[in-house]
Amino acid sequence: MVVLDALNYIKANLDGSLTYRWSCRMGVCGSCGANVDGTPKLTCASFLHEFKGRTINVEPLPNFPVIKDLVVNMEDFMRKLVKIKPWIIREKETPPEQGEYQQSAEELERYQQFSSCINCMLCYSACPIYGLNEKFLGPAATALAYRYIEDSRDQGKNVRFPIVHEMEGVWECTLVGECSVVCPKGVDPMLAIQKTKILGATNALRSILMPRGGR
């Protein structure tokens, strides 16, 4: 049994006004994020036997405004998700008759783990930098941007780089690392942010040393 079952029991039998988000109850939709005993977790993935004998504190996800009970306002995150343009950007689309864009297994491996994000926002709740500065782009959005930057089919680097490499993009991150600790899907946004920083630094250096050369 999981914390989500307990919440459902409370709503059904004790307090019908209890308000919270949930959907798939198996850890793939990302709806049920909450602070369980001080740690951001999916309530459908928090097993009750881990808390045997203790009172479990369930609070709304930190760093987001609370609308009611456990429901938080996700607008800032949603805005950032759209901002990084989470789709394949092509300079030129090839017509469907020419077939699909081919991709090797090695090319897939370069971004695959970062595509596992279920937008549950646990990483934003774990990130103190986001807690201190709401303008920070944040773990999930950057990991998703990196997922597209590294996708061999994508040609949208020039569109995405200004977004991730602006001041409130990756540069605010100081490698606390808690985002990757709480991620239920092993996305490792800390790694994505760090790799994006390296891309930013090498690009900046290249643009100074070779102002007209390169791409």
Add this chain to the structure above:
Amino acid sequence: MAAGVEMREEAPRVARLHAILWGIFSLGGMLAAFLLPVMIYLTGIAYPLGLWPFNGSRDPSFLVMGTLLGVLFVFVTVAGSLFHGIFRFQSALTEVGLLRLKKGLEAAGYLIIFAGIILLAYYLLVLSPSLPTL
């Protein structure tokens, strides 16, 4: 939902200067990790307490700056460590509640870094002429 959201913010710009500063900060972190420990040991512990390698008849008073190579070592290590330390410390300060002073802290930090590296280079240049290369 997406319509109208993108219009209200100004176009994002790459923070090129900060990217370069971050690169220098990372390099400084490498230098501080690999070169600073031995330098602190030699200068602050081995020499005053007469420990190895300063425990014999060797004249220790030049410490590591007996050659131009040594002077270069000191410059690279101290400049890199200073940059890295100040850069990181100013962000650490903003994280413990001094966020509103961020601009002031950054300005003060870069001032200290700039002044420190200039002075470091100047002092080392003053000491260098009479030294052998290796």
Add this chain to the structure above:
Amino acid sequence: MTEKTFPELRRKLTSGWWTSNRHYVQYMVREWTSLFVALFSLVYIYGLSLLATGSRSAFLNLLKSPAMIAFSFIALIFTLYHAVTWFYLLGQVVPVKIGKTTSKPWQALVANLVLLIIVSYLVIWLLVLR
């Protein structure tokens, strides 16, 4: 879609946010090692100012003072902690693929520690022993 406004509860992070979690505390300690890295550099530059203006004895007396020795010990401990956590971070953010396996952070820590020992000995050999 209605742009309905409703009263929201905004919870601000207090300056003691980092005490709530073991990882946050470790993070803070790691970041504050930078203070000693910077301080030692500044003290050394001050010492150099004594040396460069001709008073070698003032420089050497500074190094031999108990306060300086104590500070050096503390600075060395914090710098080594910086080095160790830096190596672990390298292992986390620059994983190396050797054949089919990817490196783990603790492996990067050990490998770089060995490198640190080698480099330190090289420095002593090149600059002092010769």
